[in-house]
Every structure is written in C-alpha cells, then in structure tokens.
Amino acid sequence: MQAARFGLWSLRPGARGWFFLVPLFGLITACGEPDTTGILLIGHGGLGPDAPHPMNSQEAFVGALEQGLDGVEIDVQLTKDSQLVAHHDHALSSNGCSGRIHDHTWKELQMCEQSEQAEGAFHGVQVPSLIEELQRRFPKAHYTLDVKLNSGADWWSYLHTTARAIARLHAQLGSKDNLTVECRTPDLLRAMAESAPGVPYHLITEDVSKDLSTAVALGCAGITVQADAVDADEAAAIHEAGLALTLYGVGSPWSLKRAIALKPEAIQVDL
Numbered sequence: 001m002q003a004a005r006f007g008l009w010s011l012r013p014g015a016r017g018w019f020f021l022v023p024l025f026g027l028i029t030a031c032g033e034p035d036t037t038g039i040l041l042i043g044h045g046g047l048g049p050d051a052p053h054p055m056n057s058q059e060a061f062v063g064a065l066e067q068g069l070d071g072v073e074i075d076v077q078l079t080k081d082s083q084l085v086a087h088h089d090h091a092l093s094s095n096g097c098s099g100r101i102h103d104h105t106w107k108e109l110q111m112c113e114q115s116e117q118a119e120g121a122f123h124g125v126q127v128p129s130l131i132e133e134l135q136r137r138f139p140k141a142h143y144t145l146d147v148k149l150n151s152g153a154d155w156w157s158y159l160h161t162t163a164r165a166i167a168r169l170h171a172q173l174g175s176k177d178n179l180t181v182e183c184r185t186p187d188l189l190r191a192m193a194e195s196a197p198g199v200p201y202h203l204i205t206e207d208v209s210k211d212l213s214t215a216v217a218l219g220c221a222g223i224t225v226q227a228d229a230v231d232a233d234e235a236a237a238i239h240e241a242g243l244a245l246t247l248y249g250v251g252s253p254w255s256l257k258r259a260i261a262l263k264p265e266a267i268q269v270d271l
Contacts, residue, residue: 034257040070040266042144044248045088048270054115056086057123058130064271065134071142071178073248073268076127077101077150078162079109084169086125090150093120102151102158128169135174144246144268145169146204147183159188163195170199182224182246189218202246208234216241224248227259227267235262 046053046060053059061072075088083106092099097112104112106126113124127145134141145166151158170179182202183189192201200221205211206229215223222244230238230247238245244265250256251270259267 034260036260036267039260039264040142042142042246042266042268043069043072044268044270045075046072048251051271054117054121054123056088056125057115058125061125061130061134062137065138065141067271069269069271070140071144073144073146074125074127074130075148076145076166077148078158078165079104079106081105081107082161082165084127084145084162084165085109085122086127086130087122088148089120090148091120092122093118094122097122100150100152102153128172131169132172139174140178142178142180142266143173144266145179145181147181147185147188149183149185149188155187156191159191160195162188163191166192166199167196170196180221180246186214186218189220193219202244208238212237212241212243215243222246222265224268227255227262230262232262235264239263 043064045055046057046064049055051060053063056075064072074086076084077087079085080102085101085106087101090100092101092112094112095114097104109122110124112122114121131143147162166181170176173179176198180200180202181192182204184204186203189201189203192199202222202224203211203215203218203220204224206226208223208225208230212223220243223238224246226249227247228249235245245262246266246268247259247262247264248268250259250267
C-alpha cells in the first residue's frame with residue numbers, strides 16, 4: 001500500500017496517524033503525530049480538489065481507500081430515471097452535455113463522461129454500482145452521501161424519489177452503519193425521515209448556534225460543519241444534544257490538529 005498524501009502530510013501504510021514530510025516544520029512532528037483514534041477519516045470527493053484524479057471520479061474514490069482512509073464522501077444527484085450519480089455542480093457542462101443532472105437519464109449521462117478535472121464535468125459514476133464494487137475490495141469502508149438538489153420537477157415528489165433511491169442503496173449494503181447522508185436543505189431531511197427510515201442523516205450548516213435546534217427537530221443523527229466555522233463550545237453543544245459531529249475543510253496539518261481537538265466522530269480530509 002502506498003502512503004497517502006495529505007497536502008504536506010502522509011498517512012503511513014497500515015497506520016492511523018499523519019506525519020509531516022518537510023523538515024522545515026519538524027517542530028510540529030516533534031510533538032508526535034495527531035491521534036485520530038476513534039475518528040473516521042473520510043476522503044472529500046475521494047482525494048480532494050488538488051489530487052491527480054478529479055473529485056467524484058471512480059479513480060479518486062478507489063485511490064482514497066487504497067491509501068488507508070476509512071471512507072469517502074460522494075456528491076450525489078438524482079437522474080431523470082431515478083438513478084444516483086456522483087456529481088457536484090448544479091450545472092452540467094461535460095463533453096457537449098449541459099443542463100441539470102435531473103434533466104438526463106443515466107443512459108444519456110453515460111455519453112457525457114469526461115476525464116478532465118473541469119467545472120461541471122461528469123465522470124461517469126453511478127453510485128450503487130460504485131459502492132457495490134468498492135464493497136468487494138473494502139468491506140469496512142464508510143460512505144457519506146452529500147446530496148445536491150436541482151430539479152424543475154415537483155419539489156416534494158423529487159425529494160421523496162431521491163430519498164427512496166438512497167433507501168434502496170442503504171438496503172444494498174451489508175452493514176447498516178456505513179452509510180450517512182448529509183444535506184443543507186431541511187426539506188430533503190424531512191423526506192428522508194418519511195421515505196428512508198433507518199438511514200442516518202446530517203444537516204450541513206455554517207452556523208451551529210442557529211441550526212442546532214433545527215437539526216434536533218429534524219431527527220438528525222448529526223451535524224456537518226466546516227472545521228473553521230465551529231468552536232469548542234459549539235462542538236460540545238452538538239454532543240450534548242446527542243448528535244455526531246462531522247468536520248470538513250481540513251486540508252493542512254494545522255486544520256487537522258484543530259479539528260481533532262473538537263472531538264468529532266468524522267473528518268472529511270483533502271489529501
């Protein structure tokens with residue numbers, strides 16, 4: 001197994017610690033490697049935005065798990081024929097294709113696939129097929145689905161169809177504890193509660209003090225927040241409310257150290 005790259009850090013094969021590669025910053029490593037015991041390390045879009053492979057590509061997801069991470073975060077959208085595919089941007093601009101993901105069937109989207117790391121590029125990943133393949137190689141991997149919403153269809157029908165597609169994917173997994181859904185839109189989480197019971201979901205927020213009560217009322221399993229947007233008191237309040245904490249926006253040794261201090265259950269990292 002090759003060592004994973006995390007900016008200027010590296011994940012040792014078979015280990016759960018990060019160490020700094022550049023001697024100039026030896027003072028940091030002199031204090032010991034950050035202890036990530038009990039924290040899931042999740043690859044943001046696979047390997048993050050600065051990796052050789054584009055985010056939300058199969059190569060990025062496989063690469064993250066090969067390099068020792070506990071799981072991957074996947075941006076998901078629903079196609080016109082109710083398939084879950086990996087895609088981040090609301091606007092599709094890929095190999096001559098345009099419009100919304102939800103305006104195209106999976107068959108149509110297959111003709112849009114491109115390998116370039118470009119804005120709006122679709123990389124040909126159908127999520128259930130991806131996870132089925134990854135499960136065979138990485139049976140303990142965790143999957144975080146960041147649901148992106150954009151449709152001209154009836155809003156609530158669209159949300160419930162999305163939730164039911166996620167419920168089918170959840171049923172496909174052998175372990176029921178290795179899939180989490182996250183979304184910024186409370187309406188989707190309401191649809192999840194009705195159409196995908198038993199699937200844990202997080203509210204994504206930039207303001208914990210404002211949205212913590214909303215997350216509790218929605219029946220969320222946790223909150224996902226940018227690491228720089230939450231402090232120790234807010235992290236403690238999340239845990240006191242019985243919710244899990246996931247942090248994202250961690251792409252340097254300093255942000256990793258600060259994130260660990262907040263005692264999250266998971267950290268989405270950029271390698």
